[in-house]
Structures are given as C-alpha cells and as structure tokens.
Amino acid sequence: GAVVSQHPSRVICKSGTSVKIECRSLDFQATTMFWYRQFPKQSLMLMATSNEGSKATYEQGVEKDKFLINHASLTLSTLTVTSAHPEDSSFYICSAMRGWNTEAFFGQGTRLTVV
Amino acid sequence: ELKVEQNPLFLSMQEGKNYTIYCNYSTTSDRLYWYRQDPGKSLESLFVLLSNGAVKQEGRLMASLDTKARLSTLHITAAVHDLSATYFCAVDGSNFGNEKLTFGTGTRLTIIP
Numbered sequence: 001g002a003v004v005s006q007h008p009s010r011v012i013c014k015s016g017t018s019v020k021i022e023c024r025s026l027d028f029q030a031t032t033m034f035w036y037r038q039f040p041k042q043s044l045m046l047m048a049t050s051n052e053g054s055k056a057t058y059e060q061g062v063e064k065d066k067f068l069i070n071h072a073s074l075t076l077s078t079l080t081v082t083s084a085h086p087e088d089s090s091f092y093i094c095s096a097m098r099g100w101n102t103e104a105f106f107g108q109g110t111r112l113t114v115v
Numbered sequence: 116e117l118k119v120e121q122n123p124l125f126l127s128m129q130e131g132k133n134y135t136i137y138c139n140y141s142t143t144s145d146r147l148y149w150y151r152q153d154p155g156k157s158l159e160s161l162f163v164l165l166s167n168g169a170v171k172q173e174g175r176l177m178a179s180l181d182t183k184a185r186l187s188t189l190h191i192t193a194a195v196h197d198l199s200a201t202y203f204c205a206v207d208g209s210n211f212g213n214e215k216l217t218f219g220t221g222t223r224l225t226i227i228p
Contacts, residue, residue: 006157032214043203043218044158093157095216101209103148104216109157 002028004096006107013084013114021079021110023094029074030096034104035067038091050077084114117142119206121219129227131193136222138187138204147187148205148216149178158203161189191224199226 003026013019023033032051036044048058048069056069066088068080077096081088091111095104118141128134138147146165150158162171164180164187171178175198177190187204201223205216 034215041223043221046215046217049213049215097214100214101146103160103163104214105160106150106158111155 002105004105004107006094010111015085016083018082023077023107025075025096028098031099032097033077034095035079036093086114089114117217119217119219121222125223127225128194134191136189138219140185140206144206145182146207147180149189150203152201194226196226
C-alpha cells in the first residue's frame, strides 16, 4: 500500500517561533498533497492544496503568509507555521495522491502545541 | 459548495447490537470514502465507494453508496468494543474538476460492554 510519513508527530514551540512540518510519500510520487487542520472533537478542515512545482492553493480564511506551504518535489511537501501563537495549536494532517482520480493517503498527523 | 452531513454525531451502543451511520452530501459525486479515527491518531481508510450501488464489507462493517439519493451508509453488525472510534465520511469534488475531500462532521461511536 501507499505510505505517507509525516514528521514530527508532536511538537511544542514557544509563541512567536516558526515550526516546520514535513509530509513525505515514501513509495510513490505525489502529484498533489493536501494539508488539513483538526481541532479537538471536530472534523478535518482543508487548509490548502499543494501541487509539485507550483504555488499552493489556500482555502478561504486560511492565511497564506502564516501557513507557508512548499511542495519542492514529488515526494515532499512542507507546512511552516510562522510566528506561531497558542491559537495555532491543533492537529495537522497531510494527505497525498498519486494522480487525478486516485485515493488520497494520510500521514500520521502532527500535534502542535504553542506555549 | 459541497456539504457533507453525518448522523448521528454521537452513538453509544451495546456490544452485539447493530446500527447504521448515515452520510448525506449536497451535490453530485460518485466517490465517497469512509475513515476511522482513534483518539490522537490520524485517519485509517476503511472503504472507497466509486459508483452508484457500490457495497463493500470488511468484518463487521459494511458500507454502501446511493449516488442518486446522495447517501452513504456504514452499517455495524454485532458491535464489539474494538469498533469504538470516530468515523468520518468524505466526498471528493472530482465531478467538479477538483480532488479536494470534504469531510462529514464525524460520528463518535462508543461500544459499551
């Protein structure tokens, strides 16, 4: 099966610092990757769609300058939370697709806590 | 805008009983997914339903899709404690030229011994 690895699984950072989360497709090339955010006891909310070699497409209400997404290769996308604040604390999950009309595979998630 | 609703939001049931979770969506889509999420974990794929009338079964879980009614069901047979988790359905926008998944609200299932 397709494996998507997300790192780190947990991170604690201080307010005002930046945190980078990596999402890697280990055994396939991912033309598209997605980043989601999940608050406790809520559903997943799509933040942005990331295509290799092009700028990410952000969902309405998501600050692109705060949540920087880079999809530098067909196996790696990164999400950087800049100048993090406690309200950015959440569970962040990535997913990756091989191509159009294929199933998305999810990473293990990253629990971000900003103190 | 595609909207996906699940009901019930919370479900507490006894071991050995049967129950069904419903997933309704607002616009045409031929692709529907069911996922399981355990506390503190990411999503585990359960079923991928790709056409009207599709039915898939794995163990005590069975999922079906009616694209005309815009409805999918996840049926649990003879529930066991291990099935306690939150279940999400999700629909993609491939009919509209995008691959984004829209998730349902989730159903938190608790199986009581």
